[in-house]
Amino acid sequence: MAGEMQVFDRFVEVFRKKIFNYSLQMCGQREDAEEVAQEALLKAFQNFDQLRDPERVRPWLFRIARNACLMKRRKSVFAPAQELSLEEFLPASQPGGTPRRLEIADWSALPEDQALRGELRGVIQQAIAELPEIYRAVILLRDVEELNTAETAEILDTNAEVVKTRLHRARLAVRQKLDEYLRGRRN
């Protein structure tokens, strides 16, 4: 029994934090995120019999969490539905000079310093938070949680092609914010 409760405590510790962080980015409110994490874990234990493959517990839990987030959706965070176009993320060319180069930062010199790394994390989290919901939902699952395309599509009730398209635009938006930050540091 003691061993079983150790498994329980570890499971709750790991997944409560993951679901809380995901939900905080999706709902925008700490109180909502806390409730979602609690509800998702409770539903998971109550409905564990529905999970045929225990290997898939992570996407299954995120699906429960995602649905709980939708129940708490607040207009300020979820609306309006906004599409991102590829064109807005095409980098411009630097005027003059031969050969011409793109106006992008020197990404080979990312800060190694711990404090600056922390600053980068802040830039990334802010960039993700500013994404429209349909893009934010995908990049959190694919790049932050590192779930695969099929799992993400299942969680979000959509298909793989939609996930790929939204993920690419979300990544371009985050890359652009990081690029602006790096160029700002250089100047």
Add this chain to the structure above:
Amino acid sequence: MSHPHSEPHGDCLEIFARLSEYLDAELPAVTCQELEAHLADCPPCIEFLYSLRKSIELCHGCEGEEGPPPLNPEARDTLAAAYRRMLARRGGVDL
């Protein structure tokens, strides 16, 4: 598609739309070969691809550091009771 150039041009737009699929190894083999042929002669696309890859790597595990507040004893008891019922139904479980 594979002439050397130093600034973005028409082909780059097609490439630009597929870079994530390329990095995720989700492109069909033929498309992947075409993209690599283009990259071989397109320094701007390589530079952009590098920055995109680094950006994706930085996102990995980039969740909030604060985390939730400690679970209160009442909430833990509720979860633990549900967990025990689950174990009873299943006769033990590997989470």
